Amino acid sequence: VSIPKIKTIKEKKMLRKFQVDAIQSLFQKTGLWTVALMFAFATTAPFLLLGKASAAAAAIGTRSVTISTSQPSATGVTYDFSLTFPTTDVEGIMLEFCDNPVAACVLPGAGQAAASDMNVWHSNVTPTLTVTGNTFSEVTTSTGDCDINGVDNSNDTADDYRYCLNRTDATTITTAAISLAGITNPGLNTGSSNRSVYVRVTLYNNNTFTPGASDVNKTYGVVAAAIVNQITVTGRVAERLVFCVFALDDAAASAATVGAGAAEYPQDCSATEANAGSNVDIGIVDNTAIARSPVDNNPPTAIGNDRFAAAMINTNASSGVTLTYYASQAGTGTSELRAFRVAGADCTNGGAIATPDTSILNQCFISADDTAGETFTAGTERFGMQIACVNNAGRQVASSPSAAGTTSNLGSAGSGSGTAGTFNAVYSNVDNSIADDNVTADCENSDAGQKFAWRDSGTAQALISSSTVVDDELVKMRFGATASATTPTGTYTVATTFIATPVF
Amino acid sequence: MRNIGLRATHLVVVLLMLVAPLLWYVDAVYAAQLSSRSVIIGSSAPGASTSHLFKFDMPSVSTVGSIAFEYCSNSPLLTSPCTAPAGFSASSAVLAAQSGETGFTVDAGSTANRIVLTRGPGLTSAIPVSYTFNNIINQSAANSTVYVRVATYATDDGTGPYTDEGSVAYSTASQVSVTAFVPPFLRFCIGITVAPNCTSSSGSYLDFGELRSNQTRSLTSQFAISTNDPAGYVASVLGTTMTSGSNIIPALGASPTSSQVGTSQFGMNLRTNSSPSIGADPIGAGTGTIAPDFAVPNKYYFDEGIVVSSTFPTEYNTFTVSYIINVDAAQKPGVYTTTLTYIAVAAF
Numbered sequence: 140v141s142i143p144k145i146k147t148i149k150e151k152k153m154l155r156k157f158q159v160d161a162i163q164s165l166f167q168k169t170g171l172w173t174v175a176l177m178f179a180f181a182t183t184a185p186f187l188l189l190g191k192a193s194a195a196a197a198a199i200g201t202r203s204v205t206i207s208t209s210q211p212s213a214t215g216v217t218y219d220f221s222l223t224f225p226t227t228d229v230e231g232i233m234l235e236f237c238d239n240p241v242a243a244c245v246l247p248g249a250g251q252a253a254a255s256d257m258n259v260w261h262s263n264v265t266p267t268l269t270v271t272g273n274t275f276s277e278v279t280t281s282t283g284d285c286d287i288n289g290v291d292n293s294n295d296t297a298d299d300y301r302y303c304l305n306r307t308d309a310t311t312i313t314t315a316a317i318s319l320a321g322i323t324n325p326g327l328n329t330g331s332s333n334r335s336v337y338v339r340v341t342l343y344n345n346n347t348f349t350p351g352a353s354d355v356n357k358t359y360g361v362v363a364a365a366i367v368n369q370i371t372v373t374g375r376v377a378e379r380l381v382f383c384v385f386a387l388d389d390a391a392a393s394a395a396t397v398g399a400g401a402a403e404y405p406q407d408c409s410a411t412e413a414n415a416g417s418n419v420d421i422g423i424v425d426n427t428a429i430a431r432s433p434v435d436n437n438p439p440t441a442i443g444n445d446r447f448a449a450a451m452i453n454t455n456a457s458s459g460v461t462l463t464y465y466a467s468q469a470g471t472g473t474s475e476l477r478a479f480r481v482a483g484a485d486c487t488n489g490g491a492i493a494t495p496d497t498s499i500l501n502q503c504f505i506s507a508d509d510t511a512g513e514t515f516t517a518g519t520e521r522f523g524m525q526i527a528c529v530n531n532a533g534r535q536v537a538s539s540p541s542a543a544g545t546t547s548n549l550g551s552a553g554s555g556s557g558t559a560g561t562f563n564a565v566y567s568n569v570d571n572s573i574a575d576d577n578v579t580a581d582c583e584n585s586d587a588g589q590k591f592a593w594r595d596s597g598t599a600q601a602l603i604s605s606s607t608v609v610d611d612e613l614v615k616m617r618f619g620a621t622a623s624a625t626t627p628t629g630t631y632t633v634a635t636t637f638i639a640t641p642v643f
Numbered sequence: 644m645r646n647i648g649l650r651a652t653h654l655v656v657v658l659l660m661l662v663a664p665l666l667w668y669v670d671a672v673y674a675a676q677l678s679s680r681s682v683i684i685g686s687s688a689p690g691a692s693t694s695h696l697f698k699f700d701m702p703s704v705s706t707v708g709s710i711a712f713e714y715c716s717n718s719p720l721l722t723s724p725c726t727a728p729a730g731f732s733a734s735s736a737v738l739a740a741q742s743g744e745t746g747f748t749v750d751a752g753s754t755a756n757r758i759v760l761t762r763g764p765g766l767t768s769a770i771p772v773s774y775t776f777n778n779i780i781n782q783s784a785a786n787s788t789v790y791v792r793v794a795t796y797a798t799d800d801g802t803g804p805y806t807d808e809g810s811v812a813y814s815t816a817s818q819v820s821v822t823a824f825v826p827p828f829l830r831f832c833i834g835i836t837v838a839p840n841c842t843s844s845s846g847s848y849l850d851f852g853e854l855r856s857n858q859t860r861s862l863t864s865q866f867a868i869s870t871n872d873p874a875g876y877v878a879s880v881l882g883t884t885m886t887s888g889s890n891i892i893p894a895l896g897a898s899p900t901s902s903q904v905g906t907s908q909f910g911m912n913l914r915t916n917s918s919p920s921i922g923a924d925p926i927g928a929g930t931g932t933i934a935p936d937f938a939v940p941n942k943y944y945f946d947e948g949i950v951v952s953s954t955f956p957t958e959y960n961t962f963t964v965s966y967i968i969n970v971d972a973a974q975k976p977g978v979y980t981t982t983l984t985y986i987a988v989a990a991f
Contacts, residue, residue, distance in 0.1 A: 378811065381788060383786040383814075385819070417820060418822065421823045423826060425826060458679060467686075500955070599685075622825050624830060624929075624957070629825055634818045635819045637687060637818075639814060640813070
């Protein structure tokens, strides 16, 4: 039968009239009740069919599914099912992973461009069943209702939403715990924060997944899981350096009090003691002895103060920190401007004071060798600095409040034997015992045989370093000097610049 | 023609819609932290004009047309508002050195607390780089931390999304001043023997025994001296010749004279002598010199006055004083004695 093509408006009107006439004719020929019956059947048939299945198949009792992660698109996810069977003869279990509980099953995520598909293909899934005395096997070939060939009907892709298990005996079981590992969760659509996965569980009393007439062989139930966005918590630890240099009052941090647990050592750079001064006065220097800081002021003396130089470092630089220093240049005078000198003095050989040309005759001290360090001899003019010790978490064991920080990474002894700590040996006091002569945990070390050095070139020299973080470790430094017989009288001074360089 | 233009427009729009998210993704994925980063400052003195040497490793191969160094006192985080450190200025900063990725100059758009290095955009390598700036004025506060936010940009002016970033920190610090006082000192010691640096001395009494007309009697004493007086020192001897009541042994006070056996005479010098064999020349690194009358070997002299002196500050010298006594046959018997006092004076 050939159907002529409708080309004109007139022809369309004729067609519409023909359709109306046909309906009218149908009513006339079959009667109104027949047509009404047809409409009624068309509209209720789906519900009747679904209702038939539901009515014929008993419902599974208590049922649940627990997933190892709800992370979208996560792989290797384990779905643990817990089922209570209403019937004792269960030989086939079919699981359908769907994006809805009742309508046509669609694999979650399938066909949605922004989301990845769920993957429950049997080749990827490893089942574990806990059913006492019974063993179920994974179904790898379609049989009966268990069509595992997927949308493309090939059974070689990951597009199937069914997963089946069966067995060959009919031993009575009432409960089962089914664990399916290796499942890939579906992804989420763009802008969506969650997705539901409905798992339709159908039990068969046969291992061929034959439903039987009116589904008499089936038992049915649905469980659900939710795939949701993960909460990502982010934060950044900012780079940190807290560094301060000060003149540490040794009277406050004296042997008598530190050993007893006093809190005289500054705990951090904000402590009062860390901001109490910056001048170290080593008092009288002559050619009969070696003057060293701190000058004991018990009883107090008019000249000299009881202070160390101290540098405290706190940094989270994971590659460590290096403490360097150099002598600051004097603002007045001539020559040797970074030496321990009298302000304004001419220290030029052949200058006003330096006659004859011997440096011990001018008003600039000879700097202790900064390449090897020097052990001072009284009467041989020298000026220098040494590291007395490092006060850190490994120190001040007598009490908790006097230990400044929590790390011991700058070294803990004069020889630089601390954890990853490196002393510049030329500033070492050549004494592995950081204890004072008679007091433990004093961090003074007034033993003899100490080396001094002084960097007067203007180029910073490393004193001590760490290879990792440093938490409020306190480096105590001592200045020392001795005059020669000819060292001119005067007030000598020099400023010291300390620099902490962390490597993040 | 109109349809072609419309289609082209649609194509561009579609492409943009496809590519734009990818661009965001690329930025998000490849932004990385600059590793092994540090800043080495030339001086930690507050307000100092100094150098800042930045070192870091480029983490990835990316297009870099500029690098920004932003100095902030409040936070190292690139995404936080930046508070310029008080007193800090990089307005006059100059790029003194560069290594690794090079070819940069300071961009004209740099500010007082943000230095932008610029060059024609080019691919970087994952290599260590360093940049040294001079003429940077440190913040004015002591013991204060400044964070420097370092970021690379594909653009040549430090604008747009950054590619890689990382912050470093440095701190100013109080300068520790060391003071001491060297007092004026004159070290002087005397004895029969003394240590060269006056750490010890012993004896103060010389006994010549029995004086005879046919024999010269001789003994020695020592003194050591040093001073830091710029004008040096003067050491003198005070006393008389040897006497016994009203009897005397004449001093050789006219001029240095040789020892004459059988002639009453008392004298001394500070040299090594062979007639008689006694004495020693001065020792030590000092610059003290013997007064001429006491400085002639084998000739002796005695009078109150200067024996040694130095016009400079001087290290120690140890002087050995040799005394000789001769008597003639008519010398009256008795116990002859004298007390000699040595005085050293420095001017200061």
